[in-house]
Amino acid sequence: MKDPYQILGISPSATDEEVKEAYRNLARKYHPDNYTADNPLADLATEKMQEINEAYDAIKNQRIDAKIRAERGESGNTGSGAGKTGGDPNDPHYAAYCEVRRYLNSRRIAAADGVLSRIPENERSAEWHFLKSVVLMHRGWMSDAMRELETACQMDPDNMEYQQAKEMLNRSASGYGSTYYNEGAYRRESAGCCDADFCTTLCLANLLCNLCGGCR
Numbered sequence: 001m002k003d004p005y006q007i008l009g010i011s012p013s014a015t016d017e018e019v020k021e022a023y024r025n026l027a028r029k030y031h032p033d034n035y036t037a038d039n040p041l042a043d044l045a046t047e048k049m050q051e052i053n054e055a056y057d058a059i060k061n062q063r064i065d066a067k068i069r070a071e072r073g074e075s076g077n078t079g080s081g082a083g084k085t086g087g088d089p090n091d092p093h094y095a096a097y098c099e100v101r102r103y104l105n106s107r108r109i110a111a112a113d114g115v116l117s118r119i120p121e122n123e124r125s126a127e128w129h130f131l132k133s134v135v136l137m138h139r140g141w142m143s144d145a146m147r148e149l150e151t152a153c154q155m156d157p158d159n160m161e162y163q164q165a166k167e168m169l170n171r172s173a174s175g176y177g178s179t180y181y182n183e184g185a186y187r188r189e190s191a192g193c194c195d196a197d198f199c200t201t202l203c204l205a206n207l208l209c210n211l212c213g214g215c216r
Contacts, residue, residue: 004055004062016063023056054106061105087127093119097127104131109138126156130165137169145169 005012008022030049035042087097096115103112113135119128130152136145146169152162 002051002055004058007051007055008059019056019059023052026052054102057107058105087125091125091127093123093125093128097131100131104134104138107138109135126152126159126162129155130159130162133165142169 010018010022030045032046032049035045087094100112100115116132129148133145133148149166153166156162
């Protein structure tokens with residue numbers, strides 16, 4: 001995906017209200033309802049509207065993530081160095097993983113899972129397991145998500161994105177009196193932790209959105 005700010009025609013320093021106004025203006029211009037089915041520009045307008053929606057969602061999610069980090073006193077990087085993030089560009093499935101990230105960024109969970117399912121089991125890298133964990137989080141299967149995330153961390157221990165996601169998940173869970181992964185044992189969630197699951201999903205989805213720029 002191109003720079004979302006460029007798509008909306010605004011600066012990264014734009015206020016939230018300016019972002020909304022730019023989105024509304026473009027939506028009024030390119031909304032498919034403005035074009036009849038026989039209009040040769042109808043398909044083009046539909047594609048443009050989808051691009052505008054994805055750009056607006058990306059900016060909103062980036063700003064939510066920045067706000068969450070600020071509230072927790074966290075910087076963009078953790079640990080002693082910047083560390084690795086994202087997948088390996090030399091991975092033969094790198095393009096597919098970038099596609100999955102774009103789908104997740106636009107909340108197309110089923111489409112993302114479909115791409116992941118087509119990758120053979122013996123070719124699934126740490127990035128595959130990380131992205132699968134995000135899919136599972138969106139579906140509320142937190143124990144299974146943590147299992148995939150732990151696998152990603154074991155396969156690529158230097159990847160700060162994976163480690164931060166794991167830390168965030170455990171921190172969110174511990175705030176509700178439990179952990180999803182502790183000393184090699186996975187715990188099933190109780191019926192009362194739905195709010196924790198939602199919060200964790202939101203935080204990790206926004207973290208992912210903030211790092212999708214590496215796939216271009």
